[in-house]
Amino acid sequence: MLADEETLSQAEAARRLGVDRTTAAALVDGLEDHGPVERRRSPRDRRRNIVRLTDAGLVCLERAEAARRAAERRFLAPLDEQAAAALLRALRLLVAEEPAAK
Structure with a gap:
């Protein structure tokens, strides 16, 4: 999901995953700690966090897709x-x- 859209907000990711915002924040925290995602403030709305894959996240996704x-x-x-x-x-x-x- 994060690979498909460059400007997906954390709230929108939570909605698409069907999880509440607190759970989404914990998921993003864990992924961010391990390096595959990063969270940034939206330049248009500072209340909004944009979540995106890092280069390491893209490599991880490619490996996971090959394994799948x-x-x-x-x-x-x-x-x-x-x-x-x-x-x-x-x-x-x-x-x-x-x-x-x-």
């Missing part, structure tokens, strides 16, 4: 190409679906 792709290939190996593609489409649909309003 390798794991996906191993997991789908028993399926032919058509069955693997159908399973991935179905899983993406399930993840993208919003829970029905009660």
Whole structure:
């Protein structure tokens, strides 16, 4: 999520993750302590924190994505190409679906 948008605020990241602001602040604190993200004040609104990936964070993301792709290939190996593609489409649909309003 942070790699997709350069000016994502901490509050917006919390909303997208579905966590409260306190939890988001703790997550960002931990990531910031380890180096993959940095927090800056918004130049347009000093009350707003912008969170972005650092160069180290981008490298970490690239490694994680490579590991994900390798794991996906191993997991789908028993399926032919058509069955693997159908399973991935179905899983993406399930993840993208919003829970029905009660």
